Amino acid sequence: MAIDVIQIPVSQLKKGMFVSKLDVPWVQTPFPLQGFVVENDEQIGVLHKHCSRIFIDRYKSRLFKPENLKKNVRPKMSSRAFVKQTFGKASATKPNNTSTTVKKPNQPQRQTLKFHAHQPSYKITSSLGKECKKSEKIFHDISTEFERVCIDIRIGRNSDTKALNTLTRAMAQSIIRNPNAFMWMSAVKKYDDYYYGHAFRAATLGCLLSRHLGLSVEEISIISQSLILSVIGVAKVHNKILFEKLPEQKQSEKIWAHTMELLNNHLKVNPRVIRTVECFLERHDGSGFPRNLSRTEIPLSARIAGLTEFFCKLTYPKNLDEALTPAKAVSDLFAKKNRWFQGNLVDDFIQCIGIYPTGALVRLNNGAIAMVVSQSSETRIQPKVALLTDNKGRPLKSFKTLNLIETGEPGKDNSLHIMRPIEFKELKIGAEKLNQIILKIYRPK
Numbered sequence: 001m002a003i004d005v006i007q008i009p010v011s012q013l014k015k016g017m018f019v020s021k022l023d024v025p026w027v028q029t030p031f032p033l034q035g036f037v038v039e040n041d042e043q044i045g046v047l048h049k050h051c052s053r054i055f056i057d058r059y060k061s062r063l064f065k066p067e068n069l070k071k072n073v074r075p076k077m078s079s080r081a082f083v084k085q086t087f088g089k090a091s092a093t094k095p096n097n098t099s100t101t102v103k104k105p106n107q108p109q110r111q112t113l114k115f116h117a118h119q120p121s122y123k124i125t126s127s128l129g130k131e132c133k134k135s136e137k138i139f140h141d142i143s144t145e146f147e148r149v150c151i152d153i154r155i156g157r158n159s160d161t162k163a164l165n166t167l168t169r170a171m172a173q174s175i176i177r178n179p180n181a182f183m184w185m186s187a188v189k190k191y192d193d194y195y196y197g198h199a200f201r202a203a204t205l206g207c208l209l210s211r212h213l214g215l216s217v218e219e220i221s222i223i224s225q226s227l228i229l230s231v232i233g234v235a236k237v238h239n240k241i242l243f244e245k246l247p248e249q250k251q252s253e254k255i256w257a258h259t260m261e262l263l264n265n266h267l268k269v270n271p272r273v274i275r276t277v278e279c280f281l282e283r284h285d286g287s288g289f290p291r292n293l294s295r296t297e298i299p300l301s302a303r304i305a306g307l308t309e310f311f312c313k314l315t316y317p318k319n320l321d322e323a324l325t326p327a328k329a330v331s332d333l334f335a336k337k338n339r340w341f342q343g344n345l346v347d348d349f350i351q352c353i354g355i356y357p358t359g360a361l362v363r364l365n366n367g368a369i370a371m372v373v374s375q376s377s378e379t380r381i382q383p384k385v386a387l388l389t390d391n392k393g394r395p396l397k398s399f400k401t402l403n404l405i406e407t408g409e410p411g412k413d414n415s416l417h418i419m420r421p422i423e424f425k426e427l428k429i430g431a432e433k434l435n436q437i438i439l440k441i442y443r444p445k
Contacts, residue, residue, distance in 0.1 A: 206226075260274075
């Protein structure tokens with residue numbers, strides 16, 4: 001049987017091979033999490049420093065004839081034959097403890113159910129400055145509409161979500177044009193209510209992952225609206241003092257119960273939104289809430305919503321001192337792969353946000369602190385950043401942006417690059433002051 005992925009020692013790596021997996025976590029290396037084609041000897045040298053064995057995707061490697069790749073024909077070749085063709089007869093024997101990626105009998109493949117992916121993936125079609133102006137208005141309008149619905153609930157009046165549906169569709173379209181704008185907006189905006197802020201950040205990440213998967217505008221809108229409405233039950237909580245004393249899991253379950261009662265009886269909502277909210281706390285292994293659904297019993301929209309909502313809890317908890325950096329949160333999420341969350345969805349999510357997502361705080365190799373402004377699949381480890389401090393951590397009098405990809409390759413003596421992500425408490429600038437600075441710099445004129 002032909003195997004598409006084989007494991008080899010780094011010493012046998014050649015240019016043109018596609019590295020799909022390492023024997024160490026991607027986050028511990030400077031390479032993109034989605035894998036890469038080896039282009040030069042420098043990359044091979046860096047791999048030698050970080051790991052000893054790697055996994056090669058034969059189908060994606062450039063060692064195959066391009067006409068086969070264009071026809072989407074996978075080479076019918078055993079792993080032994082591939083090793084022999086690539087390294088010669090002397091290396092054809094399979095090394096000890098070599099493993100291959102084989103489909104597990106019970107491992108589900110991605111199932112889109114009613115969601116249909118579009119090919120090819122979306123491209124960025126709008127500048128960050130232009131899209132920030134549009135996204136800020138959409139954000140304001142969604143916040144206003146959400147508050148209107150909450151007021152209707154508090155006074156016992158039924159409400160419809162037609163306007164919210166229109167606005168979440170506009171949000172989906174904005175994220176399709178340029179995802180960095182809404183990522184930026186969700187990261188720097190100040191929220192009067194923790195639950196709404198949490199829901200909006202999760203909705204933004206849900207849209208980002210859905211965009212990465214190639215879902216349609218309508219389908220992305222469903223996920224966005226579901227996550228925003230997933231906390232509408234807070235409007236039914238009358239004694240917030242007693243509520244806040246409950247364990248976090250009990251709070252989530254109570255909010256969910258109130259939300260489902262509202263969605264089913266008092267709000268005019270798309271049935272697919274109700275189904276998504278109903279299932280987003282379920283988990284891949286059946287350990288979730290409320291009905292212990294598992295695998296494809298959970299709609300794809302709910303799987304996406306549950307994953308991004310969990311990630312936001314790690315990076316933006318109620319107590320910011322307990323917040324994890326995106327890199328640590330990615331490691332935590334990865335540990336729950338194929339347990340709480342579907343494995344390939346976790347992989348896709350990590351690929352689309354990268355190690356340094358928009359809004360992340362980072363320390364550069366010269367000691368300065370910066371915030372990631374935007375990135376793309378080609379600039380995961382060298383994004384555009386806003387410098388916030390000098391190399392001694394002192395706030396700058398005049399702030400400026402910098403494209404790290406223009407400062408040289410990581411590892412070069414004269415390059416400016418990210419050393420590590422940092423937590424908010426390491427930045428000696430208050431949250432309110434930081435918001436004012438950032439919005440002043442990036443608010444389009």
